Each structure stands twice: as structure tokens, then as C-alpha cells.
């Protein structure tokens with residue numbers, strides 16, 4: 001069975017995404033909005049984390065209270081645009097571990113080429129949240145999920161800002177066990193693998209490199 005695609009339709013997410021799409025949005029504004037949406041998507045992607053009842057003391061009395069069970073989450077941004085979500089997610093889960101995954105798109109083949117990978121040694125007992133703002137061809141997301149699996153990750157969730165139907169199809173084919181969270185599913189890819197209507201190159205717009 002294929003894992004779900006969760007479109008986060010919350011009005012705050014949708015409003016902020018529309019601001020990000022606007023051609024004249026400043027680099028500063030784009031970056032801030034991506035972080036803010038990162039926080040909101042983090043809230044959604046962690047919605048089903050298991051809780052356990054633990055003994056605590058309030059100023060009034062002892063009680064059993066719910067806390068998140070198990071080891072902490074690993075956030076896994078795909079460099080470079082994935083780091084745009086990171087601070088926003090760490091704002092909600094400050095003790096999370098971070099795995100950096102360096103992949104670039106070969107401009108001719110659009111294939112994902114690995115150039116860096118640094119993760120906590122054992123990912124098998126942590127939830128890994130793989131993140132990249134744009135799920136376009138799906139090549140980077142697929143490679144990122146494969147690298148996490150090779151390091152033992154079993155519970156992986158993928159978070160993006162925008163997805164193309166082509167990217168979703170490819171990702172679900174290669175990683176049917178990994179659910180997706182996205183703020184929107186756009187129409188299609190253009191001939192260069194960019195999402196339409198999309199928002200352009202997320203890395204360039206975050207870092208001002210164009």
C-alpha cells in the first residue's frame with residue numbers, strides 16, 4: 001500500500017505560500033516565510049507521534065502527564081534549500097538531531113548527485129523528517145530517502161512546500177512506505193524540471209544567488 005500525501009490546507013500555510021510565490025517578494029521575506037511554514041508543517045508532520053504517561057510533580061500534586069515517547073526526531077534537510085525549513089522546525093523540536101544531505105541536480109540529466117552526507121550514526125529508532133521545499137522530479141527526495149534508509153531509518157516522513165504530480169508519482173513508486181506532507185500540489189513540471197506555476201528556484205530565492 002502507498003503512504004499518504006497530506007496537503008496542509010491550513011489558511012495560514014496557504015496565505016504564506018501565496019506570499020512566497022509572488023515574484024517581487026524580497027529574499028528576507030521569502031526566507032522568513034519558509035521558516036514560518038516550516039514550523040507549521042512540523043506541527044502537522046508530528047501530529048501522530050506516540051505519547052507515554054510519565055509521573056511529574058505540579059506545584060499542587062503528583063500526576064501522570066503525557067510526554068512524547070521514544071528517542072528524539074532527526075530532521076534531515078536536503079542541501080541547500082531544505083535548510084530553509086530547519087530553524088522553523090527546530091523552534092518546535094529544539095532537541096532534535098540534524099542530518100545534512102548534500103545533493104545537487106545535474107542540469108542535463110536532472111539526476112540527484114550526492115556530495116555530502118552527515119547524520120547521527122544510528123537512525124533506526126528515531127523518526128526522520130526528510131525536507132526539501134520543492135518536490136519536482138522527485139530525484140533528490142528519492143535519493144535522500146534511500147540514504148536515510150541505508151543508515152537504518154525505518155520511520156521516514158517527507159515534508160515539502162510544493163509538489164508536482166510527477167514528483168509525487170516517482171517518490172511513491174520508489175518509497176511507497178514514506179508519507180508526504182506538502183502545502184500544495186501544483187500543475188506540472190516544465191521542460192527544465194521546474195514546477196509550474198511554482199515559485200521559481202527556491203534555493204536562489206532564499207540565498208539571493210540569482
Ligand code: URA
Nearest residue numbers: 134136194195201202
Ligand atoms: N527546484 C526549485 O527550486 N524549483 C522548482 O520549481 C523545481 C526544483
